[in-house]
Amino acid sequence: MPRLAFVVLFTVLLSDFAASEIYPGKKWDVIEEPESVGFSNVMLKQTKRIFERMASNAFIVVYKGQLLISWGNTHEKLDVFSVRKSFLSSLFGAFSETGQIDLNASLEALGIDEDDKLSATEKSARIIDLLRSRSGVYHPAAYTSFKKTIQRPDRGSYKPGEHWFYNNWDFNVLATIFHQLTETDIFSAFYNKIAKPIGMQDFKASDGRFHKEYLSRYPAYPFRVTARDMARFGLLFARSGQWRGNQIIPEAWIKESTRTHSVTSRRNSKSVGYGLMWWTVRPGRRHFKNRLGDDAFSARGNGGQFIIVAPSLDMVAVHTTDWKWTKKKVKAGQVGKLLRAVLKAKLSN
Secondary structure, X not given: OOHHHHHHHHHHHHHHHHHHOOOOOOOOOEOOOHHHHOEOHHHHHHHHHHHHOOOOOEEEEEEOOEEEEEEEOOOOOEEOOOHHHHHHHHHHHHOOOOOOOOXXXXXXXXXXXXXXXXXXXXXXXXXXXXXXXXXXXXXOOXXXXXXXXXHOOOOOOOXXXXXXXXXXXXXXXXXXXXXXXXXXXXXXXXXHHHHOXXXXXXXXXXXXXXXXXXXXXXXXXXXXXXHHHHHHHHHHHHOOOEEOOEEOOOHHHHHHHOOOOEEOOOOOOOOEEEXXXXXXXXXXXXXXXXXXXXXXXXXXXXXXXXEEEEHHHOEEEEEEOOHHHHOOOOOHHHHHHHHHHHHHOEOOO
C-alpha cells in the first residue's frame, strides 16, 4: 500500500474510533438499563440507600460518556472550594501552547511581591513551583483554614522546589499571574475556553468571584458549579482533553498535570500524590480506597466536593455537599465507600 494511502486510512480509522466515544450533547445521555452496560440494577438500588443516608447534595457516575447514576440536586450551583484549583490548572494547560505563559518565569520577573516584601529567595520561585505547591513562599493567604494556618512552615524554612505544602498562597497568586500574562480573568477564560466548548449546562462567568483578605495582596477565586457540569469537566480530562474531535486542553498537559510530582504529607500519604493542582494516585495504590487504576486522579474541595477521574475504567464520579447550609461535611472515605458499592455492582464478564 502506498504511504499516502496508508496515512489516509489510519487517519480515517482513528477518526472513527474517536467518533465512537460518547459525549453528552445539550443534556446528558442516561443509561436507562444498567444491565446493558454490565451493572446490576438491584445492586445500584442498594447503593442509592447508602447515598440517601449520607449528608450529600448530589452524586453522579459517568460510565463511557453516559450517566449511570444521577442522584440528588445535580443542577444546583454550589461553592466547590478547592476544586477551583484544578479548574485553574486546566486554564494554564489551555493557554500553554500560545506562548503567553512561561512556566519557568520567576516571581521576580513577574513583579510578584507582598506589602511586607518577599525575600530574594522567595522571589526566585517559578510558576511551575506554584503549580506543584512547592514555592517555598509561606506567606499568609486568603481563604486559608485555621488548620492550614497553624501547619504552615515558617517563612524561609525551605527553598523553592524543596518541599510540598498545600499552600493557598501559591494557588491564589497563580490567578493573578494568569490574568497578568493572558490579559483575561480566570472566570471569563474558563467559560470561553472550557465551559462553552464542552457544553456546560449551567456555568456562567458570573459564577466566579474574587475573595480578598487583608493578609495578602492576592485574592482567592471561588467558583459556583453544578455537579452535572463538574462531570463534563471530569470527562474532558478522562478523554485526554478531547471533546467531540476538538483538543480543548493539550493531551501533554493532561498527562503532566495529573501525574505525581510530589508525595503528600497527608495521613494517607502512602497512596496520595499531588500533580499540578490535582490529587494523584501512586503506582499500585488505591484512590479513595478503591482500585481505580494507576492513571486515576481527583479534584477535591472542602466538605465533600469531589471530581474523581478513572480513565482506565472510562469512569468519572462527582460528589457534592451543601455543608455551609447543612453544617454536615462528607469525608473522602465515605465517598470511597459509596464508589466501592458502585464498582461492586459491575457484573463480571
